[in-house]
Amino acid sequence: MAQSQGFDAHCLTVAYGQRHGVETKAARRVAEALKVADHRVVNIDLRAFGGSALTDDIAVPKDRSDAEMAEGVPVTYVPARNTIFLSYALGFAEVVGAYDVFTGVNAVDYSGYPDCRPEFIAAFEALANIATAASARGRFTMHAPLISMKKAEIIRCGVRLGVDYALTHSCYDPVDDLACGHCDSCRIRAAGFAAAGVPDPTRYVKTQ
């Protein structure tokens, strides 16, 4: 979406000790396919704190109903994760001289994460414009183009822009490169493809 708006994409992936480390591989595949200007993978250690099913020895919930998924903050919430991610993005933007920062957070289909809401993005933009040396010379804009879109709309939009979803990854608890098909992320992704009427290229673990 950033490229379609004419931006050169300097991409940042954060490897934070997540159970689904395979997503950094997917990010590399996508960055390569899109011929981005630059792609950095930063290694950080969120396991030092723990407190999340994504970084700790807490089981990833499976086969939850829509009602269960709508209830409060899930155990897959990683404390302050998006705040940390955007802080890195801000530092990276400052070093490359960028003032537009894009993030793919989404608040609609899954509103349990506090750091995926428009208020969070607005508060971070306010912070960015005070926190940096660069903010004395220009104004940072935080873009969250997916934030209010339903998953089906996101998928249709990606198809329109030529995204190859076979390169992408969503599962929280994959086995090798294969999606589990049962975590919240898998279920929401699959429902999105179904609602969009787009064939789902995701490769799932074979179960009996």
Next chain:
Amino acid sequence: MAQSQGFDAHCLTVAYGQRHGVETKAARRVAEALKVADHRVVNIDLRAFGGSALTDDIAVPKDRSDAEMAEGVPVTYVPARNTIFLSYALGFAEVVGAYDVFTGVNAVDYSGYPDCRPEFIAAFEALANIATAASARGRFTMHAPLISMKKAEIIRCGVRLGVDYALTHSCYDPVDDLACGHCDSCRIRAAGFAAAGVPDPTRYVKTQ
């Protein structure tokens, strides 16, 4: 200062590939001497971006005059550094159930860093109270008790509270455990001890 106000101190040190990595050793010494509740050292990689004399192959400025030091943002500024640090502190606070976050930033003697100003701390506090699951249950307060104090006042306050300054480290460009005596940080520290009338226990590199 947090302990003197009755807080249990859960301490966080960030090793970010800084030239003066010895400061993490100093942090361990201080944490041990103060018998803090907990001390974590998180390793992060800010060298992936570079852009600072503290993390990159850029020379640390030496023997600058007060006028030179007062001019703009120095090359020792690390893009978005304190934003990243406080984001980690926020995640750590959320995991241990704390709502009071202390940081030692100081805006007076050295005002060149945008992320050492009261406006920055206020903007981060606003963000913290939107960004986290914990903010639905309580209110985060950012404390920056040193922010408006002159270095001499800080030193006097530390002496009053029983701080052993021989355990501490400020130099940006140390040789082993010894301070260079010529970087901005050394000069400001030395001037602070002199102004406070407190003997300076800092061990400097011997020069001819």
